[in-house]
Amino acid sequence: MTKLKQTLENFIYTAVxxxxxxxxxxxxxxxxxxxxxxxxxxxxxxLLFPLLGHGLYKALYSMVGSGRAVESPGxxxxxxxxNQQPAPDTGPIPDPQGFSGDYAADLKFIRDSIGSNSDLHFxxxxxxxxxxxxxxxxxxxxxxxxxxxxxxxxxxxxEAAADSLSTPGKALSELPFSQINEAGDxxxxxxxxxxxxxxxxxEGLPQGLLIEPPDGANRALAEPVSEALLRGxxxxxxxxxSENTSILRRQGFNDQLEMRSYRAGTRIRKDxxxxxxxxxxxxxxxxxxxxxxxxxxxxFLAESGYIEQLIEDNYLSPFQQVQNxxxxxxxxxxLLEGRIAILLDGTPFALIVPxxxxxxxxxxxxxxxxxxxxxxxxxxxFVASFxxxxxxxLYISFISFHPGLxxxxxxxxxxxxxxxxxFPSIIEVLILEVSIxxxxxxxxxxxxxxxxxxxxxxxxxxGDAAVNAGIVSPFLVIVVAVTAISxxxxxxxxxxxxxxxxxxLGMGFAALLGMFGTxxxxxxxxxxxxxxxxxxxxxxxxxxxxxxxxxKDLFLRAPLSLxxxxxxxxxxxxxxxxx
Amino acid sequence: xxTRTDDKITATQAAIFLNNTVLGAGILTLPxxxxxAVKTPDSWLSVLLGGVIVMAVVTLMVKISQQFPGKTIFQYxxxxxxxxxxxxxxxxxxxxxxxxAGFEIRSLAEVTLFFLLEGTPIWAIxxxxxxxxxxxxxxxxxxxxxxxxIVFPISIMILIICYALSLRLFDIDNLRPVLGEGILPxxxxxxxxxxxxxxxxxxxxxxxxxQRPEKAVKTxxxxxxxxxxxxxxxxxxxxxxxxxxxxxxxxxPTIDLIRSFEITGxxxxxxxxxxxxxxxxxxxxxxxxxxxxxxxxxxQIFRLKVHPVIYMLIPVIFISAxxxxxxxxxxxxxxxxxxxGLFLFMLLPVLLSxxxxxxxxxxxxxx
Numbered sequence: 001m002t003k004l005k006q007t008l009e010n011f012i013y014t015a016v017x018x019x020x021x022x023x024x025x026x027x028x029x030x031x032x033x034x035x036x037x038x039x040x041x042x043x044x045x046x047l048l049f050p051l052l053g054h055g056l057y058k059a060l061y062s063m064v065g066s067g068r069a070v071e072s073p074g075x076x077x078x079x080x081x082x083n084q085q086p087a088p089d090t091g092p093i094p095d096p097q098g099f100s101g102d103y104a105a106d107l108k109f110i111r112d113s114i115g116s117n118s119d120l121h122f123x124x125x126x127x128x129x130x131x132x133x134x135x136x137x138x139x140x141x142x143x144x145x146x147x148x149x150x151x152x153x154x155x156x157x158x159e160a161a162a163d164s165l166s167t168p169g170k171a172l173s174e175l176p177f178s179q180i181n182e183a184g185d186x187x188x189x190x191x192x193x194x195x196x197x198x199x200x201x202x203e204g205l206p207q208g209l210l211i212e213p214p215d216g217a218n219r220a221l222a223e224p225v226s227e228a229l230l231r232g233x234x235x236x237x238x239x240x241x242s243e244n245t246s247i248l249r250r251q252g253f254n255d256q257l258e259m260r261s262y263r264a265g266t267r268i269r270k271d272x273x274x275x276x277x278x279x280x281x282x283x284x285x286x287x288x289x290x291x292x293x294x295x296x297x298x299x300f301l302a303e304s305g306y307i308e309q310l311i312e313d314n315y316l317s318p319f320q321q322v323q324n325x326x327x328x329x330x331x332x333x334x335l336l337e338g339r340i341a342i343l344l345d346g347t348p349f350a351l352i353v354p355x356x357x358x359x360x361x362x363x364x365x366x367x368x369x370x371x372x373x374x375x376x377x378x379x380x381x382f383v384a385s386f387x388x389x390x391x392x393x394l395y396i397s398f399i400s401f402h403p404g405l406x407x408x409x410x411x412x413x414x415x416x417x418x419x420x421x422x423f424p425s426i427i428e429v430l431i432l433e434v435s436i437x438x439x440x441x442x443x444x445x446x447x448x449x450x451x452x453x454x455x456x457x458x459x460x461x462x463g464d465a466a467v468n469a470g471i472v473s474p475f476l477v478i479v480v481a482v483t484a485i486s487x488x489x490x491x492x493x494x495x496x497x498x499x500x501x502x503x504x505l506g507m508g509f510a511a512l513l514g515m516f517g518t519x520x521x522x523x524x525x526x527x528x529x530x531x532x533x534x535x536x537x538x539x540x541x542x543x544x545x546x547x548x549x550x551x552k553d554l555f556l557r558a559p560l561s562l563x564x565x566x567x568x569x570x571x572x573x574x575x576x577x578x579x
Numbered sequence: 580x581x582t583r584t585d586d587k588i589t590a591t592q593a594a595i596f597l598n599n600t601v602l603g604a605g606i607l608t609l610p611x612x613x614x615x616a617v618k619t620p621d622s623w624l625s626v627l628l629g630g631v632i633v634m635a636v637v638t639l640m641v642k643i644s645q646q647f648p649g650k651t652i653f654q655y656x657x658x659x660x661x662x663x664x665x666x667x668x669x670x671x672x673x674x675x676x677x678x679x680a681g682f683e684i685r686s687l688a689e690v691t692l693f694f695l696l697e698g699t700p701i702w703a704i705x706x707x708x709x710x711x712x713x714x715x716x717x718x719x720x721x722x723x724x725x726x727x728x729i730v731f732p733i734s735i736m737i738l739i740i741c742y743a744l745s746l747r748l749f750d751i752d753n754l755r756p757v758l759g760e761g762i763l764p765x766x767x768x769x770x771x772x773x774x775x776x777x778x779x780x781x782x783x784x785x786x787x788x789x790q791r792p793e794k795a796v797k798t799x800x801x802x803x804x805x806x807x808x809x810x811x812x813x814x815x816x817x818x819x820x821x822x823x824x825x826x827x828x829x830x831x832p833t834i835d836l837i838r839s840f841e842i843t844g845x846x847x848x849x850x851x852x853x854x855x856x857x858x859x860x861x862x863x864x865x866x867x868x869x870x871x872x873x874x875x876x877x878x879q880i881f882r883l884k885v886h887p888v889i890y891m892l893i894p895v896i897f898i899s900a901x902x903x904x905x906x907x908x909x910x911x912x913x914x915x916x917x918x919x920g921l922f923l924f925m926l927l928p929v930l931l932s933x934x935x936x937x938x939x940x941x942x943x944x945x946x
Contacts, residue, residue: 039901042702043894049706050713051890402695405852515852516691516704519859520711523726527715530725544728546591 057316064315097186101206106186107135110201114190128158132203142196142214152177152198152211183208191269218243224326224348226493231368236326241271241345244328248275248341251332256280264307267299272307275331275341282338282571288535289340289353304344304351311353313533318498321534323355330364336577338570354535356569358543358554360495361385366557374557381489382555388487388499392429393506393518395479399425401514413475420470426511428472432480433507435462437500440484541569587790590798592724596785596868597802599727602809603865604686605775606738606858608910609810610817610832612775617768620754620823623814625768630807632769633776637803640779640928641795643935644786652783652927653879659935666880668927672780673876675916675923677892679778680869681899682912684708687862689906690831694855705900709893712863716871716889720788723871727864734857735809741837741850742812748820748840774917775810778865779803781872783928830906870896 009028099106107122114120119140127134134156183189183199189208193199196214221243224236237244245259258278263269274293276286292311301307308322309315325331326348331341334352342351352359361381366374399418403411421428439458443451463477483503490496502525509517532539542550547568552558566575588596613622647655652672657665688704696704715726758765786795817836818826826832834851841848874892878885903909 033902033904035898035901039898040894042706042901043897046706046709046897047890047894050710050893053710054890402852405847405849407848513696513699513703513707515695515855516859517707519856519863520707523730523860523863524711524714526726526729527711527718527722530722530729531718538725540725540729544725545589546728 060316098184099186099189099206099208103133103201103203106208107201109186110137110190110193113186114194117194120194123153125153125157127156127202134200134202137193137199137201139194139196141217143198156200177211179211179213181210183210213242221247227325227327227330227363227491229327229363229365229368232364233327233329235328237328237343237348237350239346239348241273241343244343244348244350245273245275247328248332248343251328257335262293264293264296265299265301266297270301271345272301273343275335275343277335277338280336280338280566280572280574281340282573285338285354285535285570286340289342293342301344303347304342304349307342307344308351313535317528317532318501319357319529319532319539320360320492320494320498321353321355321532321539323352323359323492324349324494325352326350327364333364333367337567338572354537354570355539356534356537356541357529357539360492361490363491367560371557371559375555378557379555381491384486384489385495385499388483388490388496389503390506390518390522391479391483391486392433392503393510393521395476396425396429396507396510397514397518400511405515414473417475418473421473422470424511425476426507428476429480429507432463432466432472432476433483433504435466436480436484537569542567586720586788588720588724588788589790590794592728593785593789593795594798594802594805595727595731596724597779597782597799598805599731599861599864600778600781600868601776601803602734602806603778603861604683604913605806605810606813606861607690607831607833608686608913609772609775610814610821610826611829612771612910612913613768613814614818614823614826616771617764618823618827619760619764620756620818621758621760621765622768622818622823623754623811624758624765625772626775626811626814627807628765629769629772629776630803630811633773633779633807634800634803636924636928637779637782637799638796639932640782641786641799643928643932644783645792645795646935647787648792649787651787651875651879653876654787656927656931657880659931659938668931669876669880671919672923672927673873673880675780675919676869676873676876677895677899678912678919679916680866680873680896681902682909682916683862683865683869684896684900685903685909686913687859687866688900689909690834690855691859693831694834694851701901705897708863708866709897712867712870713889713893715867716874717886719885720871723867726867730857730860730864734861735805737853737857738809741854742816744842744850745816745820745836745840748836749816750819750822753819753822754815770917771914772810773921774913776803776806777916777920778869780920780923780927781868784872784875 009031097109100109111122115122117139121138121140123136123138125134125136126132136152136156181192181197183192184207186208189199189210192210197210200209200211202209218240219238221238222236223234227236235247237247248259249257254277256278257275259273259275261271261273264272272293274286274289289311293307296307296310298306298310304324308320308324312321314321323334331350331352335341339352339354342353344351362378363381366378369377398406398411399414403415418425418428423431436459439454439462442458443454446454459481463472463481466472467474467477487496487500487503490499506518506521509521511517513520529540530538530544538545541547542554549565550567550569552563553567564576564578566572566577568575609626610622613625617625644650644652644655647658650658653665653669656668659665660668684705687708688701691704692699692701715723782799785799786792789795789798813833817832820836821829821832821839825835829835834854837851837854838849842850847853870889870892873896874885874888877883877892878888903912
């Protein structure tokens with residue numbers, strides 16, 4: 001290329017000499033500005049990298065997304081057929097077997113299908129008033145045995161009237177149990193019995209009755225462990241769905257709190273409840289959530305985290321798009337803002353959708369304290385999250401690239417303390433950051449009495465010894481410690497993890513390009529956050545798009561009397577908080 | 580609608596979009612450029628005068644765009660003069676945006692090389708920057724406008740703080756005498772002040788994205804008014820702080836001004852670091868805006884999908900950033916851009932308006 005250019009130039013210069021044509025002279029200047037091969041090569045790299053990234057993203061997206069039920073509305077789907085789900089696999093659930101109406105045959109079927117369980121009891125007896133055979137089927141430990149034995153048996157054996165057990169419709173209304181259902185088919189009857197209901201099968205009655213809801217062993221209600229507060233209700237959710245919904249109900253008198261129950265999971269089915277305020281929630285949002293819930297396609301939902309991951313908008317984003325909480329007060333205030341809660345049986349963690357970034361930095365306590373302390377603490381959290389994200393990156397870029405930008409004396413003293421450190425600052429930071437992360441992880445796994453002590457002692461000893469051994473500089477120990485503490489001050493544990501994860505990315509940027517890299521990292525993060533949506537709500541609302549009236553509850557926590565309206569971003573049906 | 584999928588931006592976003600497109604490289608170079616041309620302390624008058632002219636231009640652009648609601652210049656140029664001539668008219672505009680994007684990146688790279696990353700190869704600065712910009716532009720006008728909304732308050736705040744702190748160096752005598760040599764130097768200065776407002780051509784596409792285009796005139800005037808005010812402030816503070824003689828000799832006079840004082844007892848002794856940070860972010864906004872406009876133009880003229888166009892433009896922008904051989908050539912490229920901006924103004928809004936008026940008159944007579 002260069003050679004070609006040179007000959008061309010030579011030719012043109014001679015041409016200019018002989019012809020004195022200005023056009024050709026112009027051509028010569030133009031050619032002299034055509035860059036060399038290296039530039040074109042770099043331009044090729046410039047193109048290649050985003051294309052590779054794009055391809056990788058697409059591949060990853062379709063790979064992860066193939067097992068997913070939901071295609072979020074925000075993402076553009078190039079090939080709609082690719083993500084179509086195969087017909088739902090009904091394999092694990094056998095075709096429902098209806099009641100035959102013949103007592104002996106039905107009982108035999110039940111015995112055949114679930115009778116081999118050693119904890120299942122069949123109690124056969126004769127109803128004296130009716131002279132009919134009946135059987136009570138129940139599982140060990142799921143019922144209050146005394147009540148079952150004494151009262152139910154007593155009633156059934158001696159008191160039950162003839163006509164109440166003869167027709168199915170009547171049985172439901174006339175038997176004196178508060179909880180009584182008819183099981184439509186034998187499969188459901190079997191499942192319910194094994195789940196803890198007491199099943200009753202009566203000769204001549206063409207349906208099974210399910211009496212007494214399950215009453216298995218549960219832990220007592222306790223203070224939420226993951227979201228401790230100084231001031232505020234000490235009540236946390238428990239593992240039992242009915243208890244959780246009752247806690248929500250008991251927040252106060254209201255007839256608009258609606259809960260709709262669904263059953264999800266293809267092999268082991270679990271109850272989940274959508275809770276919302278009927279007169280506040282945006283109906284389109286509700287519909288969207290219902291659609292996503294109905295598409296859940298997994299054999300077992302072990303925890304609400306499963307739901308979270310299956311319904312979120314963008315699963316390649318490091319940011320959570322669903323909030324989880326153990327606190328009923330947090331849930332109820334979210335409902336009053338027009339959000340929707342999803343409660344799953346078997347876990348104390350409820351999910352709140354949609355979520356915005358600022359929610360992750362808010363704690364219910366902000367509202368319980370007076371507004372000035374609340375505001376101050378909230379601002380503190382914003383500073384803390386910035387530090388948790390950026391402090392090590394800033395340290396690296398200042399120390400390795402621009403010591404001239406910090407005050408001279410500080411720079412001198414840092415450099416002095418770093419004299420004995422043989423590593424570049426990125427390695428130095430990585431050593432300490434990784435050991436802090438390991439300590440944090442170990443602190444969670446250790447038994448409760450040992451955990452905190454271990455963390456502090458480990459941190460202190462490692463920090464001190466590392467400085468003495470000349471692996472890290474004392475200033476860095478301060479930076480890393482402040483960073484770690486900052487990340488723990490974020491009220492949502494999962495948001496703290498996100499920031500900690502991104503911190504390492506920021507350190508990489510800073511190590512490569514210094515301050516410039518750090519700024520690029522920040523801009524990339526902003527770009528990503530502006531693209532992100534949670535159930536159609538832009539993640540950074542109300543920072544951008546500006547919703548100035550929502551700013552009263554963003555960095556500041558305005559006095560309660562000023563917060564007269566619900567957040568605009570939720571587009572609620574009824575937006576006034578005060579009458 | 581709870582979930583919005585249309586590409587519309589609010590009036591605030593549009594104003595900030597325009598502001599962040601125009602406010603950029605000029606913060607660092609304008610005082611020197613304009614003082615070079617004016618040679619008297621009256622540069623600030625040139626800036627103001629240039630601002631007034633640009634405001635008039637912007638108003639004209641908005642007016643013509645408002646006649647075609649929901650359509651960008653690339654679309655309505657076709658409906659005014661026919662598809663092929665329209666495309667031919669718009670191609671210079673796209674080229675202009677591409678050169679501008681390259682110019683912004685190049686001046687960013689030069690400043691970064693000079694102040695932050697000495698000895699780094701220039702491609703190592705340009706490439707990541709283009710990639711980050713691509714990621715943002717890929718998200719469409721909504722993402723861009725939102726990022727601008729985040730950057731805007733930060734940069735304005737820090738800029739104002741920097742200038743407020745430099746008040747201690749401010750000497751009103753440096754700005755005197757006013758009009759000591761008559762009005763002529765001010766007129767000469769206009770040619771360099773027009774450059775800093777180059778980029779206001781985005782108005783012609785921006786109006787199409789507004790939720791309420793009927794408010795466009797006011798919005799866009801606010802959007803251009805903020806940079807006019809800030810540039811005015813920049814020139815006044817820098818010339819007032821450094822005096823015209825040292826401004827003319829310095830490459831980046833604004834940074835020199837900020838560097839020349841220290842605030843002891845503060846986390847940063849010099850405000851140079853925050854200024855660099857916001858300037859880099861502002862340049863990112865500039866670049867993304869032009870990148871977006873260019874890709875939008877090509878995709879609309881040639882009826883292509885916008886995402887492949889974005890990828891195809893990456894090497895073009897990279898090469899356009901690498902073409903100037905030295906920093907002085909970068910500056911002369913800047914001058915060239917300013918002049919071609921003037922040419923484009925004559926070509927597009929003026930010519931299109933005239934043709935449109937004639938055609939409308941003609942069609943009315945037929946009716």
